[in-house]
Amino acid sequence: MKAVCWQGVNELSVERVPDPAILNAQDAIVKVTASTTCGSDLHLLGGHIPAMRAGDVIGHEFLGEIVETGPEVTRHRPGDRVVVCSIIGCGRCWSCRHGDWSLCENSNPNPGITDLMWGGSTAGIFGYSHAMGGFRGSHAEYVRVPFADHNAFTVPEGVSDMDAVFASDAVPTGWMGADLGGVRPGDVVAVWGCGGVGQMAARAAMLLGAERVVAIDRYPERLAMTTRHVGCEVVDYTTTDVVSELRERTGGRGPDVCIEAVGMEADSTGLQRVYDGVKQRLRLEQDRPAAVREAIHACRKGGSVFVLGVFAGFVDKFPLGALMNKGLTLRGAQQHGQRYIPKLLELIGRGDLKPSHLATHTMTLDEGPRGYDLFRNKKDGCVRAVFRPWI
Amino acid sequence: MRRLIAAAAVAAAGLGAARWAAARGRMPVSARDPLAAGRWLGVTINRPPEEVAPGERLPEPLTRVDAEVRMNRAPGGRGTELYARPRGRTARAEGALTRLRGEDSRTAVRTALREAKSLLETGDVLRSDEEIATTRPTLPGKVLDLALGRASEGGRL
Numbered sequence: 167m168k169a170v171c172w173q174g175v176n177e178l179s180v181e182r183v184p185d186p187a188i189l190n191a192q193d194a195i196v197k198v199t200a201s202t203t204c205g206s207d208l209h210l211l212g213g214h215i216p217a218m219r220a221g222d223v224i225g226h227e228f229l230g231e232i233v234e235t236g237p238e239v240t241r242h243r244p245g246d247r248v249v250v251c252s253i254i255g256c257g258r259c260w261s262c263r264h265g266d267w268s269l270c271e272n273s274n275p276n277p278g279i280t281d282l283m284w285g286g287s288t289a290g291i292f293g294y295s296h297a298m299g300g301f302r303g304s305h306a307e308y309v310r311v312p313f314a315d316h317n318a319f320t321v322p323e324g325v326s327d328m329d330a331v332f333a334s335d336a337v338p339t340g341w342m343g344a345d346l347g348g349v350r351p352g353d354v355v356a357v358w359g360c361g362g363v364g365q366m367a368a369r370a371a372m373l374l375g376a377e378r379v380v381a382i383d384r385y386p387e388r389l390a391m392t393t394r395h396v397g398c399e400v401v402d403y404t405t406t407d408v409v410s411e412l413r414e415r416t417g418g419r420g421p422d423v424c425i426e427a428v429g430m431e432a433d434s435t436g437l438q439r440v441y442d443g444v445k446q447r448l449r450l451e452q453d454r455p456a457a458v459r460e461a462i463h464a465c466r467k468g469g470s471v472f473v474l475g476v477f478a479g480f481v482d483k484f485p486l487g488a489l490m491n492k493g494l495t496l497r498g499a500q501q502h503g504q505r506y507i508p509k510l511l512e513l514i515g516r517g518d519l520k521p522s523h524l525a526t527h528t529m530t531l532d533e534g535p536r537g538y539d540l541f542r543n544k545k546d547g548c549v550r551a552v553f554r555p556w557i
Numbered sequence: 558m559r560r561l562i563a564a565a566a567v568a569a570a571g572l573g574a575a576r577w578a579a580a581r582g583r584m585p586v587s588a589r590d591p592l593a594a595g596r597w598l599g600v601t602i603n604r605p606p607e608e609v610a611p612g613e614r615l616p617e618p619l620t621r622v623d624a625e626v627r628m629n630r631a632p633g634g635r636g637t638e639l640y641a642r643p644r645g646r647t648a649r650a651e652g653a654l655t656r657l658r659g660e661d662s663r664t665a666v667r668t669a670l671r672e673a674k675s676l677l678e679t680g681d682v683l684r685s686d687e688e689i690a691t692t693r694p695t696l697p698g699k700v701l702d703l704a705l706g707r708a709s710e711g712g713r714l
């Protein structure tokens with residue numbers, strides 16, 4: 167079959183690879199009908215996530231049709247239209263049972279790598295390196311879905327493919343940031359990043375009752391899209407001092423909840439930019455945390471900061487003093503999608519959530535490398551490129 | 558290509574660096590876990606003790622290794638803590654090369670514990686798509702292999 171493969175730093179190609187197969191009795195094979203780019207892939211492409219090998223199939227946010235099931239799959243049948251969570255959970259370990267699906271204890275066949283890096287192993291993820299289990303990604307004609315009863319969700323009739331595909335990753339990630347960040351009715355929430363994840367976090371904060379939501383980015387088309395489709399306030403950080411602006415909009419308090427949806431390749435200005443750029447290049451600092459620093463600084467005393475952006479290793483100039491003295495709560499996680507997806511599909515069905523506007527570009531699998539060029543370099547207003555292998 | 562090799566080497570080095578940074582400076586080398594070879598390896602299984610060892614029968618993967626085994630109910634409704642270690646503490650005598658190859662007895666016990674946990678909780682042990690490889694051999698790939706070769710055996714239990 168055809169698949170988009172990582173070949174090296176900033177190098178992708180479309181290859182013929184062997185078809186996936188049922189390897190465990192609880193697996194299903196899904197024929198991929200839509201699979202989209204995600205900001206997390208950019209960290210892989212940039213070589214910031216270790217343990218990628220030439221030829222690895224990438225992609226993790228996808229929708230498809232079940233075509234084959236292992237003998238122990240009971241909730242799905244061939245023909246089901248399903249959205250699959252980007253994170254793989256077993257559904258029965260203590261972490262999964264408590265809703266912390268990205269901490270699943272049985273879904274990563276290579277636990278040694280993340281355990282060595284972080285002192286604890288994490289769940290398997292589709293198309294996200296050998297450290298996350300060596301599972302193939304979804305930018306392919308077919309993909310194997312482990313523990314299919316727990317990771318694939320039947321899409322209700324009436325929900326379009328282009329809305330449903332984002333229930334795999336961007337929507338639940340954003341929702342988790344607002345939910346676990348502790349957004350309550352009446353809160354003021356600030357969101358760093360107006361990519362798919364940041365926009366969905368902003369929308370979730372509104373649906374959870376936030377009184378004001380302010381989203382921050384630099385790209386005019388992303389800011390305009392956020393105003394139009396999410397319906398919140400926006401700030402351009404290249405023309406406005408974000409911390410002062412947030413102070414002024416909140417009676418001097420600062421936001422109650424700050425959600426960071428930027429990640430380890432955050433853009434920054436001035437001295438900070440030079441400092442982090444040089445250190446990252448010399449491998450003295452793995453991740454560039456400009457948005458996390460700013461979120462901690464801007465947050466109101468006693469507020470909460472949630473890190474949705476992906477980080478892999480160490481950062482520098484982390485404002486621990488601000489965190490401690492302002493009494494902040496800092497949390498982060500890979501998304502616990504399975505905990506939210508059924509409810510999110512319902513919200514999409516009712517029209518409260520409509521993520522399809524994120525799909526600015528639709529293309530074939532053969533156009534994979536071009537799709538990533540547009541997405542990575544934010545060309546042509548690209549927010550998400552969606553590949554449709556069978557159209 | 559040079560960039561790729563550098564990236565792979567950095568990735569490999571990074572794996573160890575994290576561990577090193579976390580432990581650095583806290584204790585002298587001589588004091589570093591003198592009991593390492595004899596320590597119990599433990600997993601917490603989200604099942605009650607009656608199901609982990611019904612009629613005192615050990616989970617199947619543990620019958621395949623020569624190990625001392627003990628267990629107790631885990632606190633806070635977390636199920637069962639299952640512990641094992643190689644019998645006779647042979648691990649201490651095993652050289653670095655054996656450990657590197659993954660042939661030491663602690664690795665076998667660790668794998669057995671992890672499989673026992675997965676079987677009891679999910680009824681299966683998940684396999685990786687790596688079995689039907691899509692990757693091609695490259696020099697940086699080889700550097701990485703060295704670092705990743707043991708990845709399936711490690712991991713907090």
Ligand SMILES: NC(=O)c1ccc[n+]([C@@H]2O[C@H](COP(=O)([O-])OP(=O)(O)OC[C@H]3O[C@@H](n4cnc5c(N)ncnc54)[C@H](O)[C@@H]3O)[C@@H](O)[C@H]2O)c1
Nearest residue numbers: 205206339359361362363427428429432433475476500501
């Ligand atoms: N936690 C999870 O499970 C999870 C899931 C999906 C994605 N992610 C992560 O979320 C992050 C965002 O994902 P995405 O798909 O929206 O990516 P994206 O690349 O489309 O969007 C990131 C946005 O952040 C903006 N940005 C960069 N520096 C900034 C700064 N200093 N201040 C404010 N905005 C800044 C960029 O202009 C861009 O629009 C990534 O790090 C991704 O890896 C995490």
Ligand SMILES: [Zn+2]
Nearest residue numbers: 204206252335
């Ligand atoms: Zn993602």
Ligand SMILES: [Zn+2]
Nearest residue numbers: 256259262270
């Ligand atoms: Zn689990």
